[in-house]
Amino acid sequence: MNVIITEDYDTLSEQSADIITNHVTGLEAPVLGLATGSTPLGTYNRLAARQAIAPIDYRHVSTINLDEYVGLGKAHPQSYHAFMKEKLFDHIEIPEANTHIPDGLAENRQAECERYEQLIDSIGPPDLQVLGIGHNGHIGFNEPGTSFQSETHVVNLAPSTREANARFFSSSEEVPCQAITMGIKSIMKSRKIVLLASGQSKAKAIERLFQEEPNEAFPASVLNQHPNVTLIVDQEAYQLVEQ
Numbered sequence: 001m002n003v004i005i006t007e008d009y010d011t012l013s014e015q016s017a018d019i020i021t022n023h024v025t026g027l028e029a030p031v032l033g034l035a036t037g038s039t040p041l042g043t044y045n046r047l048a049a050r051q052a053i054a055p056i057d058y059r060h061v062s063t064i065n066l067d068e069y070v071g072l073g074k075a076h077p078q079s080y081h082a083f084m085k086e087k088l089f090d091h092i093e094i095p096e097a098n099t100h101i102p103d104g105l106a107e108n109r110q111a112e113c114e115r116y117e118q119l120i121d122s123i124g125p126p127d128l129q130v131l132g133i134g135h136n137g138h139i140g141f142n143e144p145g146t147s148f149q150s151e152t153h154v155v156n157l158a159p160s161t162r163e164a165n166a167r168f169f170s171s172s173e174e175v176p177c178q179a180i181t182m183g184i185k186s187i188m189k190s191r192k193i194v195l196l197a198s199g200q201s202k203a204k205a206i207e208r209l210f211q212e213e214p215n216e217a218f219p220a221s222v223l224n225q226h227p228n229v230t231l232i233v234d235q236e237a238y239q240l241v242e243q
């Protein structure tokens with residue numbers, strides 16, 4: 001694993017935006033695997049801001065998002081569809097048809113998971129997969145105990161994950177109980193992975209990432225088995241790792 005330690009969140013965001021930009025400008029038909037949540041927000045803000053100053057072409061780019069809440073449609077303000085549109089897609093003029101996120105309203109969820117996995121295999125795998133990390137080590141919404149062989153599936157969100165995400169909703173009861181997520185095997189298909197971690201609240205998870213052998217009780221540990229992972233971590237999130 002390559003490790004880039006940054007002074008702060010702003011520098012982390014700048015560096016990950018640079019990696020994405022390099023893929024977008026350097027590849028003929030780049031496929032980007034994207035995450036939602038607080039951590040990649042600074043990255044997306046930078047990509048959006050750069051478009052206003054020195055725009056680059058995104059028409060040849062495809063995106064595959066990691067996950068979506070079950071029960072939230074595109075129009076729901078807390079859906080990951082809405083997040084991606086507001087924070088990134090509306091600013092980079094990527095054709096909507098090139099952007100892919102699981103359908104949280106699919107009536108047949110199993111069929112939706114199969115469709116999504118086939119999509120990953122047909123247009124992907126991502127040349128670059130951006131990941132955040134949960135306090136419990138989840139990647140995507142693959143909670144502790146998820147099989148390393150898992151493909152796209154429906155997951156019951158851990159109480160701690162629902163609690164952590166309640167900040168986006170008006171009350172914690174509104175946080176959906178389930179999500180559709182790319183599986184760990186799906187994520188591991190990516191050619192390159194950039195894992196982002198910022199702030200003191202992620203320090204324990206980052207410490208475990210370095211301490212633990214790959215094990216399903218700590219999903220992010222699987223990344224130690226991938227040949228091309230770059231961790232971009234700020235000093236606060238790196239503080240418990242022995243140096």
Ligand code: F6R
Pocket residue numbers: 034035036037038039040066067131132133134138139140141
């Ligand atoms: C989001 C996702 C999650 C988040 C993780 C960290 O699409 O798949 O794994 O990356 O929960 O979330 P933040 O960045 O909000 O701390």
